[in-house]
Amino acid sequence: MIRRLFVANRGEIALRIIRTARRLGMTTILGSSEADRESLPALAADEVAIVGPAASAESYLSIDRMVAAARQAKADAIHPGYGFLSENAAFARAVAEAGIVFVGPDPATLEAMGDKLNARRIAAEAGLPVVPGGEAADAEAARVRAGETGYPLTRDTYTVGRHRNNDIVVSDPKVSSFHARFDRTLEGFVLVDLRSRNGSFVNGKRVDAVVLQNGDEVRLGTARLRYKMD
Numbered sequence: 001m002i003r004r005l006f007v008a009n010r011g012e013i014a015l016r017i018i019r020t021a022r023r024l025g026m027t028t029i030l031g032s033s034e035a036d037r038e039s040l041p042a043l044a045a046d047e048v049a050i051v052g053p054a055a056s057a058e059s060y061l062s063i064d065r066m067v068a069a070a071r072q073a074k075a076d077a078i079h080p081g082y083g084f085l086s087e088n089a090a091f092a093r094a095v096a097e098a099g100i101v102f103v104g105p106d107p108a109t110l111e112a113m114g115d116k117l118n119a120r121r122i123a124a125e126a127g128l129p130v131v132p133g134g135e136a137a138d139a140e141a142a143r144v145r146a147g148e149t150g151y152p153l154t155r156d157t158y159t160v161g162r163h164r165n166n167d168i169v170v171s172d173p174k175v176s177s178f179h180a181r182f183d184r185t186l187e188g189f190v191l192v193d194l195r196s197r198n199g200s201f202v203n204g205k206r207v208d209a210v211v212l213q214n215g216d217e218v219r220l221g222t223a224r225l226r227y228k229m230d
Contacts, residue, residue: 002026002077002101006070007045009081010060014041017079022046029073031066033059049073060084063091067098077101087114 005021007014008031018028018041030045035054042048049069052059059065061084070078078095080086080103089110095102105113113119117135124130132149 004029004073004075004077005103006031006049006066006073006075006078006100007041007081008060008066008070008078009084009086010036010039010041013081013083015044017081018044021079029070029075031060031069047073056084063088063094066091067094067100070095070100071098075100077103079103089114 003026005017005026006029007017007021009017010032014030018030021028027047028045029047029049030042031051032039032042032048033052033054033056034050036042037048037050049072051065051069052062063085066078066085078100080088080091085091086104087110089107092102092104092110093107096107104110111118112122120130134145134149
């Protein structure tokens with residue numbers, strides 16, 4: 001049973017977690033930066049643990065500092081909220097190794113969903129419909145993949161949380177020039193077909209699927225599937 005919940009986030013999401021935990025009878029500890037020590041979530045929490053300075057890299061994104069603060073506070077569990085370390089498998093693993101409950105998916109699931117190409121493969125193997133497309137490691141591979149999929153296309157990074165401009169790719173030269181610019185900072189990208197089945201252009205709207213895990217059962221929106229993680 002969770003009695004002391006450490007909240008590793010800030011702002012509106014931290015406040016919502018704190019309020020819900022209080023209704024459930026839990027003591028809440030907010031992991032806060034120096035800059036947020038007098039924020040509304042800090043005032044609402046039962047306790048506040050300062051994890052670092054204002055810079056997120058030294059506070060909300062620091063695995064070592066968050067875990068150390070939670071251990072110092074004798075927390076039973078850590079809730080990461082969303083953003084920051086919430087999709088970080090290394091953080092989930094460090095929390096578990098510290099003997100603390102991670103409120104979220106296990107590390108294996110985070111690793112699977114954190115790579116969009118791997119997540120796409122898992123969804124396809126589970127029989128879920130996926131949009132046509134795939135990966136490309138260089139400009140030539142991008143042209144081949146685009147030719148197989150068809151235009152227009154949108155491009156995206158293959159790792160969660162590392163979005164760039166999500167340009168619309170409408171012709172072969174665009175694929176080549178965009179990749180030359182893009183590949184300096186990331187290892188690859190995903191090409192996704194934006195056409196509907198009758199060939200008309202689909203308005204560009206981003207859709208995020210919320211993944212909820214319960215043991216070996218995963219829910220993607222309203223779809224439910226069971227899986228075995230190797």
